[in-house]
Amino acid sequence: MTSAGPAAHGLLLNALAIDGRTEGRRALLAAHGELVHGAPDTVAETLAALPSGITEVELDLAGVTFMDTTGLALLDLLTEYGVRQGVRVTTCRWRGQPRRVLELIGLDTTDPLRTGPPPGSPERTVSAVARERAEQLAVLRAEIAQLRHALDSRPVIDQARGVLMAAHGCTPDTAWDILRETSQRTNTKLRHIAAAVIASAAPDGPPPPDPLRAALRAAAARHASRARV
Template structure:
């Protein structure tokens, strides 16, 4: 923000310019054990992740008789992660091979639990053994069975997921303006939210509005908190 942050280096205005490569971009490793394929996704299940998986699956050897995914390297997922699972499930049905996606941890595991899927293997419909039939839609079936007590938490989660694009955009703006990496920009955003007592999506929207001159200047408490956070995390 122009009124609180130190001026950016010459030639690097606080504006929308291509930001450094995203460190969370999804990659999928592959190892063959005889006729079994072990895939190891790393990064985030966000927009485009299903296409990355489809491309990897299309390149598996024709002799592949089983596909297992170790999801322990996935750090974040939004609703695109459900599409990722749909692609995997559809591939298994089309090729008549068993598929699994296990090893979920952290935020992705919490997402699966909140939508009612089994985090030990979300490809298995809740309360059933084996793989789903073509007519089964595990996500819809799980949502119908979700306990009412979880609805409020699930709604907060949906709001958080919906805000993710703005947070990522604000992080990219900070990286471009101040020459920091993705992790540092994330820490600046979180600390600004904490110091100012303002929700993270609101901080992200304020940074975007200020950088693109599409809205009013943020409140003074937000500008002060951002200045403090920038001073702490930038040389």
């Protein structure tokens, strides 16, 4: 079963897929892909299709590469399923960015469905935990927005690197350095410089504004000089 949809930035994300098997009364599920909009529906369909008599469900998240706040909805879904069905539900092997999300929210990174604070953590009042999680969630949302913005900018920057490689006979790393140095010296966002470079490569395309053109030429000349040395 899979479920995916375009995110707010317009890119098709890696659909979440669930593989599973049963061992007696235990269901072992493994998730692969991204925990984004629509993913909880996939998990719900998988849980609904489990055979009767299951008393324990384990969801392995090692194959999940990205998670936004939809992951919180998934945790609620798993908790409600366990209570409703009288089934023990656990998650395991949180890695990479999804694990960082759990850390930001203050959940147990071994199994966020575990009741109570993680082992060794100090006791805190419910209000203090709620306040802290609200603050962390705001930070998380900002971080995810930045990641999505970076995904949007990536194709434009890669195209601009290709233009510079063709124009100056340089390597991809050198083209990146030219863009980065130009951005720093002109105090211009990297994606704006990349867009100007791409536009200038089109037939009858407008050249970059004078300050950008001068900075691009200077950066290219510096790197060409270093290469010769």
